[in-house]
Amino acid sequence: MKKRTWHDRYPEDLPLTLEYDKCPLYQYLVDAARLYGDKKALYFMGKEMTYKAVYEEAKKTANYLQSIGIRKGDRVAIFLPNTPQSVISYYGILMAGAVAVPTNPLYTERELIFQMNDAQARAIICLDILLPRVNSARSHTTLEHVIVTGIKDYLPFPKNVIYPFVQKREYNLLVKVEAGNDTHIWKKIMEQSVPDYLESAIDPEEDIALLQYTGGTTGNPKGVMLTHYNLSTNVQMCETWLSRSEDQNRQNVVLGILPFFHVYGMTAVMNFAIKKASKIILIPKFDAGELLKVIDKQKPNLFPGAPTIYIGLLNHPDLEKYDLSSIDACISGSAPLPVEIQERFERITGGNLVEGYGLTETSPVTHANFMYAERINGSIGVPWPDTDAKIVQMGENGLEEVPVGEIGEIAVKGPQIMKGYWNNEAETASVLKDGWLLTGDLGYVDERGFFYVVDRKKDMIIAGGFNVYPREIEEILYEHEAVQEAVVAGVPDPYRGETVKAYIVLKEGATLTEEELNAYTREYLASYKVPRIYEFRDELPKTAVGKILRRKLIDEEKQKQEEAASV
Template sequence: MEHTIEKPWSRHYPEQIPASLTYDEKPLQSFLEESAQAYPEKKALHFLGKEITFHELYEQVKAFASYLQKLGLEKGDRVAIMLPNTPQSVISYYGVLMAGGIVVQTNPLYMERELEYQLKDSGAKMIVCLDILYPKVSNVKARTDLQHVVVASIKEYLPFPKNMIYPFIQKRQYKLVVNVEHNKDTHVWSRALEEASGEVAAVDIDPKEDLALLQYTGGTTGYPKGVMLTHSNLVSNTQMCKAWLYKAKQGEEIVLGILPFFHVYGMTAVMNLSIMFASKMVLLPKFEVEDVLKTIQKQKPTLFPGAPTIYIALLNHPSLSKYDLSSIEACISGSAPLPAEVQEQFERVTNGKLVEGYGLTESSPVTHSNFVWSNRVSGSIGVPWPDTDAKIFKPDTTEEVEVGEIGEIAVKGPQIMKGYWNRPEETDNVLREGWLLTGDLGYMNENGYFFVVDRKKDMIIAGGYNIYPREVEEVLYEHEGIQEVVVAGIPDPYRGETVKAYVVLKQDYSLTEEELDQFCRKHMAAYKVPRIYEFREELPKTAVGKILRRALVDEEKKKQSIDNQKTV
């Protein structure tokens, strides 16, 4: 792809990053085979003390793929994976692809209603789940197309004596002991691998056309939609990621796997990248701040993809200074805006680089990022990745706005989805002449750096003024007492909407509404200043740590509706 001056960001690319790459036209799982051949004895996974080499990982993936084929999996069949970050989540993902199936990543936190919806919508024939989730799966199975359930357990990959102790911990923590019998339609993971032949029938995959993944979007605008991502979508985005991290060395990196793989960002920036890079993945099934700090000190990860809430939680842990985090060389933060204060503080603590990136499920997911080791712009999502084009359109059109003017961010490139599963109308709404309309409002400066102002749907219109929650949040994050904050527009009979801030204070810090109000009035126009503050212990979040603004707005509307009924 030719870069012309129309793409002003191309001038800023360091010489190590090509503006255009040559992409491997092959299935995603072939990178595992290549890493296993080149680095058979290198550690691929570290899980709570247990380590697995690339050769062992590849053999187990082949075993699982052969088992799926024996159960009748055919090319294009959907297989749901409902697991936290465990060895089974990596093995089943690549095993499904090797067998010719399409992965349907399923959040382990789903309740039965959400699980049933996703299984029905995707038409999944099989599911791999954790033993403690098996009762949920059993309860919905009859109302779906599921024919086979493979049940995995954390203890299967724990070293001795942890594997002996774990069932007791599980019983105490979840008040649940699940005994699963291996039979014709329910399969115990360890038995399945023991019985598998390891002989995988070759499946002809067209990387550009054939789907690797149905990734469901968060469903903030109604029911979740299955995003159709091809092998080429995922391969190209992972190769872009590799090119961006040009100082990282093949076969030598250690990647911290705390971002969940059932989220597209963790799947690309941790799992697929690690397999392609032949990096060791340090898997953490759950985000516990002290466990993460201990793991960083002990395992010495060099790359740490994350989300702002993860970095904020680590920085605010009272024992932070006791831990050595200096192994960390690079972090790309995604899924939510990265406050400048957090970036600066995290870089001071680790001496590594933390930069903000941007993307969507529909783009596999990354489209933009700041440069890790060269020029970056605070508050910006950076510049488009290689072979990725981006423009700012007038809302609901494909007409470009002037430089510096706010409009809807649109992106184009080899990582853009094929469309939404069984939803042609919704696909047509967001894909226009090859451009993906992101639903995010932003602008591009004269140097080609992009800035997200807010979600189109999150913009607050109060008393006729357009107010962008992110701008207000940035100001509030500058206050030394604030750990986390989210700003939302809530219904107001006079102004239409009014600005409300939900605030989590740092430990042992006290603040009043009046103090915050004075602070905000010093830093922004009066019409942007929150009219209401609510102090909370914590904020609702997605599994990847993105704060759920929409959930707070819905909660507020419900509360107001109840209050109105009382007054009637």
């Protein structure tokens, strides 16, 4: 890679290039169990597991999958929240030579059918309360086997006895699971399976480890093919970037609130922690009050997260009752991090919170601000080691790099870039150009080499001929003391083509009128950028990782306008 401007910003102890392990991704667990077998690997609702125990159960999983006919390259879905089973399943699938297909537990039957068929998954590992959904879908899919587990399987006594009653109360559901030729009980597998498996010959640079589905904001979700090498290189980049955050006097403790069925949580929490033989605190769902308690008691020092998670903690009424000072380093991803949230979180924890950037197609991280060196609030930082980036526009001779400071599409290149989209050569060809991935994000780079995301290419609003970038307006809205969450979208307008609409969630107990907000935004924004419509809501629709679903709000608006026009 040629010399780039941002290379001069790298601190002396941060290398520009790394020597990468070329091994199957699961080797990280093998090594951790061999070298640190007695170290704590997982903490889950009071229960702890060592690296040796996790490795033994991953081997049993691999053995059992192979015994029911799973072979190298077969796809196996993981339909679980963050639990010990999700970690064990992931590594067990890879050890069996198969491809993991993470699946959001919130998926509807329709979404489940699409993903299983598109991936041609042969087996699925699911939670017992999700079994009715799986059973309704499975006759319409390629699934041959279902392995069923439950939260209580890894709870300590007496929680494991009490939990079924809690499950009945919360979900109004108790599922009785009966084993059969195509239905298998996780607990019995762990009791009866042998901790051994037939090791497959893995080519890390060619063999797919993960089929990770994108959010599907435009059409159906696409399966992103990530190789063992794609994922392992990104983990090693992450390890290098966070090297100064390690506590040499104790084991690193990583907060696992990001879902592992999302590639960000999978890389920045699970794979990273396993590589470092750290302890992972598994959090199956986000509840700000419960998360504060866990941080106070378990003392994590690394906290990869998303803006909505940090916002939720900062706005909890009992925040001051808990000690968050153990937190040393946080990388925020999945959505733009408001500067005001970043600064408040750092004041309260005393740790460093920096913004990073990436995509499912990049395993996922490509950029971040330096954790312990120069950083620029509001920037996504600089490219990671061995990662190149540029700002491009389509010109007469194809893609052309634009001058410093000019807005264009962010393009990235590096060893973490996907192999392509599963069974979709046309989509692959549309985003991969001579080794460069076109991200679909608009941004610019400054004279120091720091990158900035202006907005998603498809989220840019064209109002009355002017280009309006929602993120700029959202930053202003977040600075208002009464605003907890904000998202801006372009909605259809017969005169302007599109007009700017802001959706607002107020802080608890705060009051704010549309007139007051309009006067406030006019102080900081050109008139064509000022929202013409404000809508106050109790909550905003989000993905499982906490990204606000702007597209869902736009679709709701279009539907309302169509219904009004038909009256």
